[in-house]
Amino acid sequence: MHSNTEDTICALASGSGPAAISVIRISGPKAIEICNTIFKGKDLNKVDSHTIHFGTIREDDVLVDEVLVSVFKGPNSYTGEDVIELSCHGSPFIRQKIINLLLDRGARSANAGEFTLRAFMNKKMDLSQAEAVADLISSESEASHKLAMQQMRGGFSSEIGKLREELINFASLIELELDFSEEDVEFADRSELKDLILKVHKLAQGLIESFKVGNVLKNGVPVVIAGKPNAGKSTLLNQILKEERAIVSSVEGTTRDTIEDEAVLNGVIFRFIDTAGIRETKDEVEAIGVKKTLEQIETAAIVVYMFDVNTFTPSTLRDVIKELEEPLSRNGAKLLLVGNKIDQKDEEMVRAQYKDFDDMILISAKDNQNVEKLSNKLVDLIETQEVSSSDVMVTNSRHYEALTKADASLMNALNGLETGITGDFIAMDIRQSLHYLGEITGQITSDDLLGNIFSNFCIGK
Numbered sequence: 001m002h003s004n005t006e007d008t009i010c011a012l013a014s015g016s017g018p019a020a021i022s023v024i025r026i027s028g029p030k031a032i033e034i035c036n037t038i039f040k041g042k043d044l045n046k047v048d049s050h051t052i053h054f055g056t057i058r059e060d061d062v063l064v065d066e067v068l069v070s071v072f073k074g075p076n077s078y079t080g081e082d083v084i085e086l087s088c089h090g091s092p093f094i095r096q097k098i099i100n101l102l103l104d105r106g107a108r109s110a111n112a113g114e115f116t117l118r119a120f121m122n123k124k125m126d127l128s129q130a131e132a133v134a135d136l137i138s139s140e141s142e143a144s145h146k147l148a149m150q151q152m153r154g155g156f157s158s159e160i161g162k163l164r165e166e167l168i169n170f171a172s173l174i175e176l177e178l179d180f181s182e183e184d185v186e187f188a189d190r191s192e193l194k195d196l197i198l199k200v201h202k203l204a205q206g207l208i209e210s211f212k213v214g215n216v217l218k219n220g221v222p223v224v225i226a227g228k229p230n231a232g233k234s235t236l237l238n239q240i241l242k243e244e245r246a247i248v249s250s251v252e253g254t255t256r257d258t259i260e261d262e263a264v265l266n267g268v269i270f271r272f273i274d275t276a277g278i279r280e281t282k283d284e285v286e287a288i289g290v291k292k293t294l295e296q297i298e299t300a301a302i303v304v305y306m307f308d309v310n311t312f313t314p315s316t317l318r319d320v321i322k323e324l325e326e327p328l329s330r331n332g333a334k335l336l337l338v339g340n341k342i343d344q345k346d347e348e349m350v351r352a353q354y355k356d357f358d359d360m361i362l363i364s365a366k367d368n369q370n371v372e373k374l375s376n377k378l379v380d381l382i383e384t385q386e387v388s389s390s391d392v393m394v395t396n397s398r399h400y401e402a403l404t405k406a407d408a409s410l411m412n413a414l415n416g417l418e419t420g421i422t423g424d425f426i427a428m429d430i431r432q433s434l435h436y437l438g439e440i441t442g443q444i445t446s447d448d449l450l451g452n453i454f455s456n457f458c459i460g461k
């Protein structure tokens, strides 16, 4: 993906609907000059950087709008180039008029993400920071906001930087040895090298592991509500979402397809998935739903297994847990047992009956009894997974894949050291590992990669 930096680009940077104020952004070598041709007020060519000016925009002699123009001169701007941010009244008509005037005077419409692409090319930020900008814009919860902010400010980049530094040291030691290979010297102490690789491997593993949590924090923790028909799953979903999202009825097999919606609990996004009740059925549509339920369980982070305390027994519950064991383990999902319809039974009696099951919650979904307790429990289950720590976390699947490949190359190098393979092969593995790390921060890029990343941005960013 190229951005011809000879071009001056412009685009609407704020939302597309009518608004009190809209911001039009212009960046490039002629940003100030072009803006100056339509602006009446101070001569923008003569003002200082980081100043704001009031004036009017005119088309010929017709007044289009009164505006404020912020001037940022490169390299001290978002893109590193001369940048103008023009605040006008937020009417779609005015905005389009001003943009048309700018295009007329020689600016070009910016592509999606082109401002941030320029910031990356001008080394204002590395690639993972640029990606965090997009995450920040789309963050919907406290947790996803925090992660994006940390990444944008370079927390993740500096972790990757550390890994790279260690490996570069390593590679230079090995390569120095290669230069003198005729003389059969060993500069690099093999056991020291091994320790170094193990150290980097440990760091990489920590980051790779963090993806599991980082990913759910960014995209929402998938919570599957499962159970037999009529357990009250849809009633619970509606209570948590505080709306009548799913149909509730006393007919078994009401929910036939999965229903998904998000709720933010304690700053964390949860994606609740209400499912078709699990039972043997001759109904074809329902059977497809049941199959889907089982698949959902395999991808969940938490499975809320719900049962009706009137019709269940501890021994059936034990059987259910046994059946769920295998699908749960596939993704390392946690199980939360929830006994429902406690309004129809004596709570103490039921508690005594199920005393062997730790951490079970008894609720009445219908009467909204203990549902908040259940929500808190969900938050606890996530938070105890060290989420609340301020450690750097991987949230981006591209980074996750690159780290996994980098680590695999490291393991090849380690293997090489252990089996006494010659230095040139080991150096190759290390170079390979460096290559993958470089892809994360953007020292190594391709047009395809950049195109992929920046085309997902919105125009104007």
Ligand SMILES: Nc1nc2c(ncn2[C@@H]2O[C@H](COP(=O)(O)OP(=O)(O)OP(=O)(O)O)[C@@H](O)[C@H]2O)c(=O)[nH]1
Pocket (backbone or CB within 6 Å): 227, 228, 229, 230, 231, 232, 233, 234, 235, 236, 247, 248, 249, 250, 251, 252, 253, 254, 255, 256, 275, 276, 277, 278, 340, 341, 342, 343, 344, 363, 364, 365, 366, 367
């Ligand atoms: N008494 C009582 N009834 C409940 C409670 N929760 C749900 N119900 C009733 O149980 C019936 C089934 O509720 P649903 O929420 O549709 O159950 P479901 O698990 O989604 O059922 P399927 O979609 O068929 O798998 C409805 O008549 C609900 O009103 C509760 O806490 N107490």
Ligand SMILES: [Mg+2]
Pocket (backbone or CB within 6 Å): 233, 234, 235, 246, 247, 248, 254, 255, 274, 275
């Ligand atoms: Mg249902």
